Amino acid sequence: MNSTWSRFNITSIVLGFAFLYLPIVLLIVFSFNESKLVTVWGGFSTKWYVSLFHNQGLMDATWVTARVGVISATVATVLGTLAAITLTRYTRFKGRVLFSGMVFAPLVMPEVITGLSLLLLFVAVGLDRGFFTVTLAHITFTMCFVAVVVQSRLVTFDRSLEEAAMDLGAPPVKTFFQITLPVILPAIISGWMLAFTLSLDDLVIASFTSGPGATTLPMKIYSQVRLGVTPEINAACTILIAVVAIGVIIASIANKRREIQRQLDEQAAQRG
Amino acid sequence: MKSLGSIRRDFAPWNDPNAKPYIQFDKVTKKFGDFTAVNNLSLTIFEREFFALLGASGCGKSTLLRMLAGFEEPSAGRILLDGQDLRGIPPYKRPVNMMFQSYALFPHMTVEKNIAFGLKQEGMPAPDIEKRVAEMLKLVKLEQFAKRKPHQLSGGQRQRVALARSVAKRPKVLLLDEPLGALDKKLREETQFELMDLQQELGLTFVVVTHDQEEAMTMADRIAIMDKGEVMQVATPAEIYESPTSRFVAHFVGNVNMFEGKVAERTASTTRITGATGAQIFVDNGGSAAAGSDIVFAIRPEKIKVSSKKPADAVNALEGEVYDVAYLGDMTVYHIKLDDGQIVRASALNASRVTEDPLTWNDRAWVSFRPDAGVVLAR
Amino acid sequence: MTNIAATAAPSSIPAAALPARLAKGFVNRLVIIIPYLWLLFFFLVPFIIVFKISLSQTAISMPPYTPVLDFKDGISGFFAGVRELNFDNYTWLTQDALYFNAYVTSLIIAGISTILTLIVGYPIAYGMARAPATIRPTLLMLVILPFWTSFLIRVYAWIGILKPEGLLNQVLLATGLISQPLVILNTYTAIFIGIVYSYLPFMVLPLYSSLEKMDYSLIEAAQDLGCPPTGAFWKITFPLSLPGVVAGCLLVFIPAVGEFVIPDLLGGSQTLMIGKTLWNEFFSNRDWPVSSAVAVILLLVLTVPIMFFQQAQAKAQEQGR
Numbered sequence: 013m014n015s016t017w018s019r020f021n022i023t024s025i026v027l028g029f030a031f032l033y034l035p036i037v038l039l040i041v042f043s044f045n046e047s048k049l050v051t052v053w054g055g056f057s058t059k060w061y062v063s064l065f066h067n068q069g070l071m072d073a074t075w076v077t078a079r080v081g082v083i084s085a086t087v088a089t090v091l092g093t094l095a096a097i098t099l100t101r102y103t104r105f106k107g108r109v110l111f112s113g114m115v116f117a118p119l120v121m122p123e124v125i126t127g128l129s130l131l132l133l134f135v136a137v138g139l140d141r142g143f144f145t146v147t148l149a150h151i152t153f154t155m156c157f158v159a160v161v162v163q164s165r166l167v168t169f170d171r172s173l174e175e176a177a178m179d180l181g182a183p184p185v186k187t188f189f190q191i192t193l194p195v196i197l198p199a200i201i202s203g204w205m206l207a208f209t210l211s212l213d214d215l216v217i218a219s220f221t222s223g224p225g226a227t228t229l230p231m232k233i234y235s236q237v238r239l240g241v242t243p244e245i246n247a248a249c250t251i252l253i254a255v256v257a258i259g260v261i262i263a264s265i266a267n268k269r270r271e272i273q274r275q276l277d278e279q280a281a282q283r284g
Numbered sequence: 285m286k287s288l289g290s291i292r293r294d295f296a297p298w299n300d301p302n303a304k305p306y307i308q309f310d311k312v313t314k315k316f317g318d319f320t321a322v323n324n325l326s327l328t329i330f331e332r333e334f335f336a337l338l339g340a341s342g343c344g345k346s347t348l349l350r351m352l353a354g355f356e357e358p359s360a361g362r363i364l365l366d367g368q369d370l371r372g373i374p375p376y377k378r379p380v381n382m383m384f385q386s387y388a389l390f391p392h393m394t395v396e397k398n399i400a401f402g403l404k405q406e407g408m409p410a411p412d413i414e415k416r417v418a419e420m421l422k423l424v425k426l427e428q429f430a431k432r433k434p435h436q437l438s439g440g441q442r443q444r445v446a447l448a449r450s451v452a453k454r455p456k457v458l459l460l461d462e463p464l465g466a467l468d469k470k471l472r473e474e475t476q477f478e479l480m481d482l483q484q485e486l487g488l489t490f491v492v493v494t495h496d497q498e499e500a501m502t503m504a505d506r507i508a509i510m511d512k513g514e515v516m517q518v519a520t521p522a523e524i525y526e527s528p529t530s531r532f533v534a535h536f537v538g539n540v541n542m543f544e545g546k547v548a549e550r551t552a553s554t555t556r557i558t559g560a561t562g563a564q565i566f567v568d569n570g571g572s573a574a575a576g577s578d579i580v581f582a583i584r585p586e587k588i589k590v591s592s593k594k595p596a597d598a599v600n601a602l603e604g605e606v607y608d609v610a611y612l613g614d615m616t617v618y619h620i621k622l623d624d625g626q627i628v629r630a631s632a633l634n635a636s637r638v639t640e641d642p643l644t645w646n647d648r649a650w651v652s653f654r655p656d657a658g659v660v661l662a663r
Numbered sequence: 664m665t666n667i668a669a670t671a672a673p674s675s676i677p678a679a680a681l682p683a684r685l686a687k688g689f690v691n692r693l694v695i696i697i698p699y700l701w702l703l704f705f706f707l708v709p710f711i712i713v714f715k716i717s718l719s720q721t722a723i724s725m726p727p728y729t730p731v732l733d734f735k736d737g738i739s740g741f742f743a744g745v746r747e748l749n750f751d752n753y754t755w756l757t758q759d760a761l762y763f764n765a766y767v768t769s770l771i772i773a774g775i776s777t778i779l780t781l782i783v784g785y786p787i788a789y790g791m792a793r794a795p796a797t798i799r800p801t802l803l804m805l806v807i808l809p810f811w812t813s814f815l816i817r818v819y820a821w822i823g824i825l826k827p828e829g830l831l832n833q834v835l836l837a838t839g840l841i842s843q844p845l846v847i848l849n850t851y852t853a854i855f856i857g858i859v860y861s862y863l864p865f866m867v868l869p870l871y872s873s874l875e876k877m878d879y880s881l882i883e884a885a886q887d888l889g890c891p892p893t894g895a896f897w898k899i900t901f902p903l904s905l906p907g908v909v910a911g912c913l914l915v916f917i918p919a920v921g922e923f924v925i926p927d928l929l930g931g932s933q934t935l936m937i938g939k940t941l942w943n944e945f946f947s948n949r950d951w952p953v954s955s956a957v958a959v960i961l962l963l964v965l966t967v968p969i970m971f972f973q974q975a976q977a978k979a980q981e982q983g984r
Contacts, residue, residue, distance in 0.1 A: 018793075020786075020790075021786075021789065021790035021793050021794070022790065024786030024787055024789070024790045025787060025790040025791065025794070025802070028783070028784075028786070028787035028790070028863075029787075029805055029806075031783075031860070031863075032805075032806070032809050032860075032863065033809065034824070035817050035820030035821055035823075035824060035860070036809060036812060036817065036820065038820055038823060038824065038830060039816065039817075039819075039820045039823075042823070091697065091698050091701055092698075094694050094697050094698045095698035095702075097694055098694055098695045098698060098699070102691065102694075102695060105695060107699070111695075111698075111699055111702070112973065112976075112977065113973050114699075114702040114703070114706050114707060115698075115702065116972065116973050116976050117706070117969055117973070118706065119914070119972075120913060120914060120917035120918055120968075120969060120972055121917075121918070121921075121969075122917070122918050122920060122921020122922065122923075122938060122961065122965070123918070123921070123923065124921050124923050124938050124941045124942060124958070124961075125713075125921060125958050125961060125962060128713060128941070128945065128954060128955065128958050129709030129710055129712065129713045129958070130705065130709055132709060132712045132713055132716055132951075132955065133705070133708060133709040133712055136712050148705065149705075151701075151705075152701070152702075152705040152706060155698070155701070155702075159698075184690065185690055205811075209810070209811050212813065213813050213814045213815065215814075215815050215924055216923050216924065216942075219946075220945075230813065230815045233813075233815055233816070233819070234815060234924075237819055237822075237928065245816075245819070249812075249813065249816040249819075252812060252813060252816070253812045253816075256808070256811045256812055257808065257812075260804065260808055260811065264800075264801075264804055
């Protein structure tokens with residue numbers, strides 16, 4: 013599509029993004045609210061950030077969530093990449109339809125079903141619920157998202173690069189690690205980040221599959237929301253948002269710089 | 285100093301009954317499901333040949349090349365390289381290297397590393413790799429681009445890197461898949477001669493796949509014309525052009541006129557052919573067609589002379605009217621509509637600045653040609 | 664599963680080359696088997712267990728259900744167990760109107776929310792697709808960014824907006840548009856807003872992907888042939904964006920049916936949705952067998968849309984979209 017932006021288009025985008033970002037902005041603003049009430053402005057204060065750091069429960073939960081996130085995202089990325097390779101490269105094997113179904117179903121499966129079924133599995137095999145089980149559960153449902161991301165990159169991957177490598181003497185496994193992997197790395201990294209975010213964010217599955225000593229941050233926030241909202245939560249959320257936003261901004265600046273450099277390089281090459 | 289090309293003058297192993305074939309396709313068939321890409325094809329290529337596979341897209345030439353490289357296995361038949369059956373040998377174990385149509389340069393590696401890749405896979409020690417890479421860079425004149433990445437190079441430079449990378453391992457056979465396709469016209473012409481020189485210098489056997497007849501005619505020692513998975517004719521460019529063995533080949537390369545008729549009479553030296561409307565032509569090489577059989581006589585436009593008056597001593601002369609004239613500078617192309625309705629294309633070199641026998645639209649004209657100017661083909 | 668990696672091997676292989684082929688086959692098999700086994704064990708098998716539990720009874724024990732169908736008493740014990748299998752839980756569910764209503768309500772709510780999300784999301788996706796190419800990546804990033812902040816947090820933020828004393832009412836009262844605070848929180852309306860808000864990226868992204876690939880010269884051709892802009896939209900743009908529409912709707916509808924967090928935080932006790940029901944059954948009533956039965960029925964209800972989704976994915980894969 014080319015670019016003839018009409019007023020209607022601009023309006024819909026502005027309204028749309030305002031809708032998307034309004035709650036987030038409010039959250040951030042009220043984290044600096046002097047008063048405890050989440051709707052009445054009492055003045056500017058950072059006291060909630062201070063008390064946040066003294067809230068041991070929240071701090072512990074954050075630590076658990078971070079560890080679960082990193083471990084599950086990493087394992088999920090490996091499994092998801094393998095699944096993506098299987099889906100794109102091996103078109104004929106017995107049970108392919110089942111496999112394909114199992115990879116795509118978790119994308120839409122209601123979390124209550126996934127959570128319940130995994131919990132019952134853990135009970136059936138006698139696994140105590142805790143850090144390990146919640147990590148396993150997260151790996152299972154996030155690997156499918158990684159698979160979809162990596163698969164869509166693999167589908168557009170130029171296979172003649174692999175053929176060239178093999179033609180020059182590299183056997184298939186070496187070809188994968190020296191040629192394919194480096195080229196699709198951005199997609200794999202996106203997959204990791206997606207898996208990490210999903211893990212960070214998950215309430216329902218964690219509630220079913222976690223156990224004592226492994227309370228995740230969403231679980232903690234949820235329980236506190238039920239009890240009554242305090243702006244400490246706003247402060248925690250604001251920090252989370254800030255971390256993510258900074259990360260994304262840095263990533264996109266780095267990307268932009270690389271793009272510009274690449275364009276300059278190509279222009280220089282054209283001139284000889 | 286002799287030009288490299290002059291070495292080619294006496295190079296004709298296909299005429300030597302003692303010459304050993306280097307690459308052999310022995311009754312090779314390749315099917316993809318119901319579709320037959322290559323059909324019971326047999327072909328021989330000799331060492332140090334510059335061989336071209338020429339055909340339209342879908343004729344099976346790329347499939348043949350890929351089978352030689354090892355990316356596909358034949359459904360039936362064998363492929364032999366220097367006497368060795370290549371079946372079951374994966375591409376990374378064949379002494380064959382390929383230059384890809386899209387170049388397939390590794391985007392995350394520098395030019396140096398791209399060229400060195402194949403050598404590293406062999407286990408060559410690092411100092412030797414460095415030397416060989418430097419040699420290759422010199423060969424393709426890209427010494428100062430060694431540290432650049434592919435996206436920092438122009439199209440022509442990328443092509444040279446792809447070439448350097450594919451010959452770095454000194455393979456027995458180099459396969460080239462439409463090597464000049466992505467280049468603009470001027471660059472293409474320059475590169476054609478560079479490729480030929482390179483092949484002579486390195487003493488390699490080249491097998492080139494192309495759909496561009498000019499490219500094939502310029503570069504190759506022999507050409508195999510392919511259609512629908514089969515070889516229509518294998519011969520030198522001159523033979524293909526002047527002595528096509530089928531209508532397909534005659535049409536495929538260059539322009540051609542076809543006269544359809546029956547063999548009326550054969551003598552030891554001449555064959556008389558009668559056309560549908562009774563016109564007669566006399567040809568020397570009537571082939572093996574028996575009297576009464578349906579044949580077609582193929583003759584190239586430049587072999588036909590056009591004149592305003594009937595030539596006095598012409599064996600073959602037909603009368604008609606100038607239907608169309610195209611002045612191309614170095615030559616003029618006439619389309620003459622003969623009295624029996626057939627349109628003949630004839631071209632004449634503008635050898636002198638002033639035309640001796642000017643002809644224009646609707647003028648009466650005569651076309652004439654020698655009896656050895658064309659070939660007789662089966663209908 | 665013995666034949667998983669039946670790769671396209673040539674029919675006749677000389678013995679000397681065999682080892683090389685098999686080795687390649689081994690790595691292939693490994694690549695397929697590892698994720699396959701993981702998903703089989705952690706995704707498929709649990710469903711079977713859920714089904715099994717749904718057939719047993721609650722018990723005051725840990726785990727709180729009577730075991731059924733195990734081999735403790737040998738084969739005869741197994742068959743005795745089979746004879747005792749009952750679908751009591753299922754009959755109970757079908758008899759109690761509460762559950763039936765919950766399923767139906769969930770489907771309706773999810774359906775309405777999906778349509779609303781489509782209506783809100785389509786203009787956004789369209790605007791993005793028509794934006795100048797330099798801005799598009801930024802817009803894409805802006806759409807994805809909220810997705811990377813906590814879902815829970817964002818839903819929680821809406822509580823503050825929709826409360827009777829919340830921001831929305833404050834603004835409306837202040838501008839005099841209403842005289843009484845609107846009751847939105849703890850109603851189905853709040854759920855609609857919550858679902859549309861949370862699932863918007865899932866709708867916008869596939870739509871944008873479909874729309875962006877569209878060749879705008881098709882619209883120009885239509886206009887050249889006399890078609891007015893709105894007509895061109897409905898006759899050309901919308902039909903061509905259908906794959907994106909289908910993908911987006913399924914990505915919203917299916918999970919929305921079983922959604923828990925949004926109905927719980929925004930819907931309150933007056934609203935009924937099956938996700939909440941399942942959660943309460945499990946955490947409040949500690950009735951694992953019934954929760955399992957609820958889950959099984961929910962899964963059955965969603966099977967058809969899920970299969971639609973699989974088909975759409977498979978088709979999109981084939982066409983390289």
